[in-house]
Amino acid sequence: MPKRNSLKTSLADRADRYRLYEQSVQDPVAEVELLQDFYRRARGRAARSLREDFAGTARVACEWVSGNTRHRAVAVDNDPRVLQWGREHNYQRLKPGARRRIELVLADVLEAPRGPFDLITAMNFSYWLFRDRASLRQYFASVKASLERNGLFLLDAYGGYDAYRMLRERRKVRNFTYIWEQADFDPVSSCAVCHIHFRFRDGSSLRRAFSYEWRLWTLPEIRELLAEAGFAESRVLWQGTDVRTGQGNGVFQPTERGDPDPAWIAYIEAEPY
Ligand SMILES: C[S@@+](CC[C@H](N)C(=O)[O-])C[C@H]1O[C@@H](n2cnc3c(N)ncnc32)[C@H](O)[C@@H]1O
Structure with a gap:
C-alpha cells in the first residue's frame, strides 16, 4: 500500500529535475563515441584527456572515464547544486579506478583547470550564455590555452x-x-x-x-571569434540527410556550405595550432 504522504504528492513533486534533464537531452554513450570519432578523424589518434565545460551533472565526463582505463576527465560547472548531484549520482557509481581518473571542479569555465587536454567540449549550446563578443572571445582564448598542441575544441550550435x-x-x-x-x-x-x-x-x-x-550566435560569428582567439583552424560539421525520411542521419561531415533547413544542429571543431 502506498504511504499516506505519497497519495498527497504529485509526480512533479516527486520528480528529480536533473534526472529528467539527463533522460531527455543527453545520450552519454553516443556522445562519447561521437567525440572520439571527431577527434580521431581530425587528429589521427585517440583522445585520452577530456575537459567537459558547462558539465552540469558531469554525465559525459563520467562516461568518458568509465569506458577506458586510459581516459582522464575534468568536469567543470559553476553551480554547486548540479555538481553535487553529479557527484552523488554519476561519480559515486563509477568503479574506484575510474573515480581516480576524474575530477569534478566547481569553477567558472574561465577559471577552469588548464590541463593541457586533448579535447575540450562545450555542449548543448552552453557557451551561448556569453552574450557579447569580448566575453566569448575571452572564453575561447582560455580554451585555446588549455589544449594540447594537437588538441581539439568541440562545440555545438543550432539555427535555422x-x-x-x-x-x-x-x-x-x-x-x-x-x-x-x-x-x-x-x-x-x-x-x-x-x-x-x-x-x-x-x-x-x-x-x-x-x-x-x-545569444543566438551564428556559425560565421563563432568561427570568426575562434580565429580572433587564436585558433588556427575551425570547421563546421554538418549533418547528412536520410534519403528515406528527409531527416538528419546522425552523420556529421566537414563542410563549407550548409542547407537552408528551418531547424538544424551542427558541430564546430577548432584546432589550436
Ligand atoms: C545547458 S546546461 C549543460 C549541461 C550539460 N553539459 C549538457 O550538455 O547538457 C549549462 C550548464 O552550464 C553551467 N554554467 C553556466 N555558466 C557557467 C560558467 N560561466 N562556468 C561554468 N559553468 C557554467 C550551468 O550551471 C549549467 O549546469
Whole structure:
C-alpha cells in the first residue's frame, strides 16, 4: 500500500529535475563515441584527456572515464547544486579506478583547470550564455590555452529560421513529456529566452525546470571569434540527410556550405595550432 504522504504528492513533486534533464537531452554513450570519432578523424589518434565545460551533472565526463582505463576527465560547472548531484549520482557509481581518473571542479569555465587536454567540449549550446563578443572571445582564448598542441575544441550550435520563432516542442520521454519552449527573442541583441518544462501522466508539471537566456550566435560569428582567439583552424560539421525520411542521419561531415533547413544542429571543431 502506498504511504499516506505519497497519495498527497504529485509526480512533479516527486520528480528529480536533473534526472529528467539527463533522460531527455543527453545520450552519454553516443556522445562519447561521437567525440572520439571527431577527434580521431581530425587528429589521427585517440583522445585520452577530456575537459567537459558547462558539465552540469558531469554525465559525459563520467562516461568518458568509465569506458577506458586510459581516459582522464575534468568536469567543470559553476553551480554547486548540479555538481553535487553529479557527484552523488554519476561519480559515486563509477568503479574506484575510474573515480581516480576524474575530477569534478566547481569553477567558472574561465577559471577552469588548464590541463593541457586533448579535447575540450562545450555542449548543448552552453557557451551561448556569453552574450557579447569580448566575453566569448575571452572564453575561447582560455580554451585555446588549455589544449594540447594537437588538441581539439568541440562545440555545438543550432539555427535555422525556427530558432527565432516563439514555439513549444513536445517530446514523449519514458513516462513523461519533455517540453522545449522558445519564450522570447530580441532581434536587437539576438538574445533568446528558452525554458524546459516537464509534464507527467497525472497532469502535474515542473514548469521552467531549466531556463536559459542566451545569444543566438551564428556559425560565421563563432568561427570568426575562434580565429580572433587564436585558433588556427575551425570547421563546421554538418549533418547528412536520410534519403528515406528527409531527416538528419546522425552523420556529421566537414563542410563549407550548409542547407537552408528551418531547424538544424551542427558541430564546430577548432584546432589550436
Ligand atoms: C545547458 S546546461 C549543460 C549541461 C550539460 N553539459 C549538457 O550538455 O547538457 C549549462 C550548464 O552550464 C553551467 N554554467 C553556466 N555558466 C557557467 C560558467 N560561466 N562556468 C561554468 N559553468 C557554467 C550551468 O550551471 C549549467 O549546469
